[in-house]
Amino acid sequence: MSIVIHSTTETRLLSPIGYANESELQKLLELAPALLQADGDTRVAFVERQVDLPDAGTLDLLFVTAEGLPIAVKVKLARNTEARREVLAQAIDYLASLTELMVWELDEKVHGNLKAVLQTWSKPGSPDDFERRWRAVASNLRAGLARVVVVLDEAPPDLERRFRFLAMNSNLDAHLMTVERFSDDAIGEVLVPRFIVAPTEVHPRRSTEIRTSPELLALVTAYNAHPSLDLLAAGKAQGYRQIRPSQWRNRGVHYEFQDANGQIGAELHLESDAARPLADLLCSFAGRPVAGGASKLVWDPTWSSGRGRLAAFFPIETDPETVAEAMRDLIRLTYEEVSKRA
Numbered sequence: 001m002s003i004v005i006h007s008t009t010e011t012r013l014l015s016p017i018g019y020a021n022e023s024e025l026q027k028l029l030e031l032a033p034a035l036l037q038a039d040g041d042t043r044v045a046f047v048e049r050q051v052d053l054p055d056a057g058t059l060d061l062l063f064v065t066a067e068g069l070p071i072a073v074k075v076k077l078a079r080n081t082e083a084r085r086e087v088l089a090q091a092i093d094y095l096a097s098l099t100e101l102m103v104w105e106l107d108e109k110v111h112g113n114l115k116a117v118l119q120t121w122s123k124p125g126s127p128d129d130f131e132r133r134w135r136a137v138a139s140n141l142r143a144g145l146a147r148v149v150v151v152l153d154e155a156p157p158d159l160e161r162r163f164r165f166l167a168m169n170s171n172l173d174a175h176l177m178t179v180e181r182f183s184d185d186a187i188g189e190v191l192v193p194r195f196i197v198a199p200t201e202v203h204p205r206r207s208t209e210i211r212t213s214p215e216l217l218a219l220v221t222a223y224n225a226h227p228s229l230d231l232l233a234a235g236k237a238q239g240y241r242q243i244r245p246s247q248w249r250n251r252g253v254h255y256e257f258q259d260a261n262g263q264i265g266a267e268l269h270l271e272s273d274a275a276r277p278l279a280d281l282l283c284s285f286a287g288r289p290v291a292g293g294a295s296k297l298v299w300d301p302t303w304s305s306g307r308g309r310l311a312a313f314f315p316i317e318t319d320p321e322t323v324a325e326a327m328r329d330l331i332r333l334t335y336e337e338v339s340k341r342a
Helices: 022-031 087-098 103-109 113-121 127-142 157-169 214-225 273-283 320-339
Strands: 003-006 011-014 044-053 057-065 070-075 147-152 173-184 188-197 240-243 253-260 263-270 298-300 309-315
Touching: 011 173, 022 044, 022 057, 022 070, 022 173, 044 087, 044 103, 044 113, 057 087, 057 113, 070 087, 070 127, 087 147, 087 157, 087 173, 103 113, 103 127, 113 127, 147 157, 157 173, 157 188, 214 240, 214 253, 214 263, 214 320, 253 320, 263 273, 263 320, 273 309, 273 320, 309 320
Parallel strands: 070 147, 147 173
Antiparallel strands: 003 011, 044 057, 057 070, 173 188, 240 253, 253 263, 263 309, 298 309
């Protein structure tokens, strides 16, 4: 692709210039966050480079919109064979890991830069404006809402095909785009962003409403009315709600209500390799009665690629307060011991 600059006095043809390495493209994105601004987006701001995400490796760049949507950016050059093979799976890992963090944890990982960026957008003398933006980021993370953008100099057709399939068959906010660079003696560099695949373009009328069963909603309401240790169930996912103790530094360990296969579970999950050593502790609780003997804890060693979960299962029609009480008992039995190791 070339660019033609036409004026009343002359016409100039600009040819693209490549990138020496991926760091060069990363730096341009850092300096010009507007390149990532999709149609309908509010402002986008750069937050941090090289962000360490649990169980997903190092993220190239993190941005955030003025409305509190985190944007994870992975940069690849087309000549890198990984751009064709591994980058899509890596992008999904980034989304999963990023949305497991609490807002304060994310801010710690970026050395306070998230808070600083949100403060620069806040109206002078209006602390409520900052709080609104901070709560928006927190809410998006709890709801599993974030965007991942893979940025290349040019998009290989097979990678475009995979991203388009993902956009058409999931609700993940995963974008594929290119940024081409041109040079002109008179005006300097010209950067041309192009979104190759954006979910809103593939399905412009696709509903983003997440339908949650009334049984799960009733259960969460019952539990949150009298939570154990002030640990609340949160999120907006279709089939589950998580309880994440802020004291647990290992984000691969959490409590969860799950609605699946016609039953409701009050569960404690191990979902990272770092959490795997807790399996020996948790399996020792198997057989303990919960909710006044309405169920017993079961150790499931097959969960999460063999990491495991401790759970009490109930038929879907079970009184919500009974399942809520099972979760309170599960927390009472395990919280102290897990806190020593998590």
